[in-house]
Amino acid sequence: MCSLPVPQEPLRRVVVTGGTHGNEMSGVYLARHWLRTPADLQRPSFSTVPVLANPAATALCRRYIGRDLNRTFTNTFLTSRATPDEPYEVTRARELNQLLGPKNSSQAFDFLLDLHNTTANMGTCFISNATDIFAMHLCHHLQFSPPRPGFLICPFRLQLKNPELPTRVLVYRLPKEETYSLDSVTKHGMSLELGPQPQGVLRADLFSRMRSLVSSSLDFIELFNQGAAFPAFEMEVYRYLGCEDFPHTEDGDLAGMVHPQLQDRDFEPLQPGAPIFQMFSGEDMLYKGDSTMYPLFINEAAYYEKNIAFIRSEKLMISVPALPGLTPTPTPLT
Template sequence: MALVFLPALARMAVCGGTHGNELSGVYVVQEMERQRKEKGEGVLEISSQTICGLYIYFLNNSSLARKLCSPITDSSPYEVRRAQELNNLLGLKGSTDAIDLICDLHNTTSNMGLTLIHYTSSDWVTLHICKYLQTKITKVPVRVLVLDVPISDAYSLESVSKHGFSLEVGPQPHGVVRADIYIIMKEAVDLTIDWIHKFNSGTVFEGGDVEAFKFIKSVDYPRDPETRTLTAAIHPQLQDKDFCLLKRGDPLFLSFSGETVNYEEEETLHPFFINEAAYYEKGIAFHLGKKMMLTIPTVRVQKD
């Protein structure tokens, strides 16, 4: 692929606490604020935001555009008010005034290592950042997850910006902060900022292949058909094996009566978000994805 020139990235927002009980992002943002006050502003304008209470409307509402534009009344839920405030602060979603890049920080109870979640497989900026992190971070696997839906239909915070991704780090219990998980997240944010500074300064980033996983579908726990209560848990051989290769006959669940439920599909896929605590209410035991290679072009900043 030919050399692609892209506009400089002048404004970036690092957001933590979108889900208020995922604490690494909260403390990363606080530390960034401390460092910014100590060292002063750089060339890149970085906004660090601690935000809570967006679970319902940013992440679980298919009519996002209508919610973001609907008039605020005295009866409007807090989540709608806060979502509109953030859209006004960081967007407007889909507009030329939207902030250049959002890095939204999350924790998961699943053994995901460092996972970067994207809505598109054709955003060269964020995919180059992923490629950069994959070459620089060695403590844990760095994986790229592509949901591949139109940004206009995307329903998470980073979709408000021109470019963006969610950064998931785990395993970490909700309401807890672990030093090892915090260190990984902070390193990923620092390297993202480092990449942007280099890109804006004229560094040419060579293209190539990026390994990624494309979301295929979700799998629920076995349940009682009448009460809908769980009848099995994740099998011990699958627990903590996020992104392993599932083959026909591999164990998925262990029933509470001691029986094993196996993977019966012919297609080999990769499970992730295995036994995520926040997904019990959604009816999701894990997601399944397919590994693929994305080819990205060489990029350089477009000079005025």
């Protein structure tokens, strides 16, 4: 599958979005803070715009009003004719597409970082299209590169190699025109998930970690704009495979819950025959797959309405090609 084009010139327009889900509070309050103090996001070679993505849901501290905004940036929704009874998020998706895109156009913003919280024990997780080479280099940089002394390092920057702060990457592979998330509107982008954090609750540790990761992401873009080249590498990632549904009764009610031996074990290997659900009747339901699987977003509160108990993934090593340095623009003769 073809990769998204590697940037051939500096990234000049960057956007950081919070509140795509209105009850994920770290991104909500960081976006509100930066809207009051946008200078905190600026770097010498580019400008950064903060955006509160779903203000209506944020005002009510709800995930969404009519439908999940982060599932609404498909060409079908973005190009459909407006109707009086359409969900608020469809209207808002078109507004954001006009503000930050249009999607798949040369006028779109260069990069978007979308901020999320999860109730699951996901730690720090970056979610990216594996075909976006620039985003994959940013993930790698945030995972493994220590701060550069004296170079644009925010005081909130964390040492991400701290074993108490595991940092992982979840990837998918879709052509850009098939993607549906907010970060697909711009030329390059990715999402950041931090958890566990309850819906509608702020945690100071995750708030500070998110602010640090945003600052470090902007530092990386500044490095790239200044001509830094980044070599090819191999990277451990988790690749999305599908969803595991909750067990239900014939009437459609829950018949069981996530097994205590699985709860909070996101990214840990799950072997065939291991318990995944504890039924209300008392027995265990076992994983019936024929190979090791890695569950993610285990018992995520927002996924109950989708009947999703967890996401299935596989762990693998991928090769990411080099990110060449930009060629300096010649200075015109006077």
